[in-house]
Amino acid sequence: MSYLDNIRTFVRVYDLGNMSAAARDQRISPAVASARISQLEGHLGVRLFQRTTRRLSPTEQGRIFYGGACAVLEAVETAEAEIGNVTENPRGRLHVAAPLGLGRRLIAPHVPDFAAQYPLVDIRLRLSDRVLDLTAEGLDIAFFLGQPADSSLKIRKIADCPRVLCASPAYLAARGHPRSGAEIERGQHNCLNLRFPGATEFQWTLVTPEGPRRFDVRGRFESDDGDVLTRWALDGAGIALKPVFEVADHLASGALVAVCAETPPQPIQMGCLYTHRRHQDPKARLFMDFASARIAAVVGG
Structure with missing residues (x-):
């Protein structure tokens, strides 16, 4: 198992507070997630989580390591983004969320076309009508209908939807x-x-x-x-x-x-949410441009 994969799994376990939820998020089995955490703990020589039958909580060492782990992943993502900017060939996973109706009708049908244009980008599309937390749920972009409550996120308006x-x-x-x-x-x-x-x-x-x-x-x-x-x-x-x-x-x-x-x-506002650093990622910018153009063509803009 790669050290970077172990770090990614650790961060998602820390964010979600649950081994099974982190495994689903990473598309691996709970056994693989647990093995990655154990391997990371063995490498560091410390226990990162306290485990009981009912809950999992980070140790003091786990809380310290979390900050550095997030910095490592962000540095890797930034490096990948810079390569994408230079080569005009973006790569990596892009986690996208949208309301059910919007996602099914206006985003999902166009994902194969986007993937054909940018074959090194993997799209992970999550559809839900509930309010999602971009940071806690590991999302890069979230399309929305209405007025978002989180003022810390960047908003790109697409259209006023009749x-x-x-x-x-x-x-x-x-x-x-x-x-x-x-x-x-x-x-x-x-x-x-x-x-x-x-x-x-x-x-x-x-x-x-x-x-x-x-x-x-x-x-x-x-x-x-x-x-x-x-x-x-x-x-x-x-x-x-x-x-x-x-x-x-x-x-x-x-x-x-x-x-x-x-x-x-x-009419209701339709747009997408993203964090400031995601706007520097070429694959996030490209997908927002791509999807926004197709949505606006249907609903107006």
């Missing part, structure tokens, strides 16, 4: 076709909400003649997967607030119908 309130014809025939946010409130419609731990949006903001206005919404169903909300809307379960690009085909076919068309939802 959104739509939509429901199936069957639902509207049974429950009525609301023309405004006030009608949604008064009509006690079943609003399908995207919710996950830490979610703060409990209202829908619509663009009215008087300007943006928030409306309280209620619903019996919630999910942390935006595609589940689309499925429920198609099945006639309620009204969903969706980015237009996610439901454009259903709107075109008539399977979903826009409601409150005269007071549509406020």
Whole structure:
């Protein structure tokens, strides 16, 4: 096993606090991760972690070594980036995250084209609608919809993404076709909400003649997967607030119908997050340029 691989595994175990989670992150087995840590401890002659059946915590020596280990990995990444700049042939792994709908429809289909242009770059794409921590989860770039809370990260705006309130014809025939946010409130419609731990949006903001206005919404169903909300809307379960690009085909076919068309939802910001040092990495810059151009071509920009 290479010493550098051992250091990488140590840093991920330290960051995640769990051997199995670090092994999944590194795409190795827990046994291999444990062997790498043991080999590193043998080389250094110290114990880096205290292990019990329930938890794993760094020793004092482990905390000291962590700072130097991060510096070593950063120096290697910087050297690789400098080579990429000189040779115009970037290399290495790029860890990218995106919300489910955005990732499935606007990023994943283009990854093979990017890989064909830059064959020495390996893409690791993680899709999730929950809020991700770039540093803790070892991510290089995270695409997003909305307003990120972490001000320490750099933001590259891609587009203002139009959104739509939509429901199936069957639902509207049974429950009525609301023309405004006030009608949604008064009509006690079943609003399908995207919710996950830490979610703060409990209202829908619509663009009215008087300007943006928030409306309280209620619903019996919630999910942390935006595609589940689309499925429920198609099945006639309620009204969903969706980015237009996610439901454009259903709107075109008539399977979903826009409601409150005269007071549509406020567009949502779409962009990507990265740390300052990642902007110096040519493969990160190239992927942001590549994906942003294709996303903007679909949603506008």
